Amino acid sequence: MADKSTNVLVLFYSRDGAVEALAQGIAEGAREAGAEVRLRRVPDIVPPAVMAHVPGWEERSKKMIAAYGAATLDDVAWADAVLFGTPTRFGNVSAELKAFVDSLGGLWFQGKLNGKIAGVFVSTGGPHGGNESTITSFYIPLAHLGFIIVPNGYTHPRIMEGHGTPYGSSMVAGPSNQPPTPADLEVARHQGKRTAEVAAVTKSLRA
Numbered sequence: 074m075a076d077k078s079t080n081v082l083v084l085f086y087s088r089d090g091a092v093e094a095l096a097q098g099i100a101e102g103a104r105e106a107g108a109e110v111r112l113r114r115v116p117d118i119v120p121p122a123v124m125a126h127v128p129g130w131e132e133r134s135k136k137m138i139a140a141y142g143a144a145t146l147d148d149v150a151w152a153d154a155v156l157f158g159t160p161t162r163f164g165n166v167s168a169e170l171k172a173f174v175d176s177l178g179g180l181w182f183q184g185k186l187n188g189k190i191a192g193v194f195v196s197t198g199g200p201h202g203g204n205e206s207t208i209t210s211f212y213i214p215l216a217h218l219g220f221i222i223v224p225n226g227y228t229h230p231r232i233m234e235g236h237g238t239p240y241g242s243s244m245v246a247g248p249s250n251q252p253p254t255p256a257d258l259e260v261a262r263h264q265g266k267r268t269a270e271v272a273a274v275t276k277s278l279r280a
């Protein structure tokens with residue numbers, strides 16, 4: 074069991090709402106475990122003229138930033154665990170989340186990320202569109218930064234049934250951008266809870 078002194082940051086990028094819904098499930102699970110949780114959205118990085126090509130992109134971006142706040146370096150410094158959420162972009166992490174991660178160099182240089190817990194979750198358009206490759210390739214920058222990566226494993230029965238992955242929670246939104254299923258959300262809540270519980274134990278080692 075975590076407690077209010079365990080800080081969990083759920084840090085995500087979402088354009089169309091799928092990863093946002095998974096992030097809410099992850100945050101719920103971490104809160105259930107007793108942790109203090111911050112849910113933050115990574116800012117967009119493309120100019121409004123580009124966003125205007127996709128109906129509703131800019132509006133949804135503003136709505137999410139208003140609801141959760143834009144992620145800051147202070148949020149990461151505060152956290153004992155960070156759960157990173159991204160849509161798949163060509164089988165890999167979104168440029169928006171990667172740009173934020175690239176801004177962590179200062180904290181990395183000071184050793185402030187060493188030993189923090191990290192996990193990854195994802196939404197893809199198709200079942201074989203990069204669910205697993207997105208999560209596992211994102212492990213690489215997390216390793217460089219000094220995070221201790223905690224995957225899901227098969228620690229929940231729904232994962233054994235094919236919901237989410239042993240690497241991290243996931244969902245398939247499909248061409249009509251479906252929300253996560255109840256089973257996807259069960260795995261997401263489980264990942265939030267499990268990560269908070271691990272962070273509650275390991276934070277004392279960092280101190």
Ligand SMILES: Cc1cc2nc3c(=O)[nH]c(=O)nc-3n(C[C@H](O)[C@H](O)[C@H](O)COP(=O)(O)O)c2cc1C
Pocket residue numbers: 086087088089090091092093159160161162163164165196197198199200201202203245246247250
């Ligand atoms: C530029 C771009 C590239 C994408 N590449 C992939 C891909 O390689 N594989 C896939 O399954 N889905 C791909 N998608 C679909 C998104 O990953 C998917 O719709 C996801 O659920 C969106 O999450 P969101 O609703 O949180 O924005 C792509 C979408 C965009 C806009």
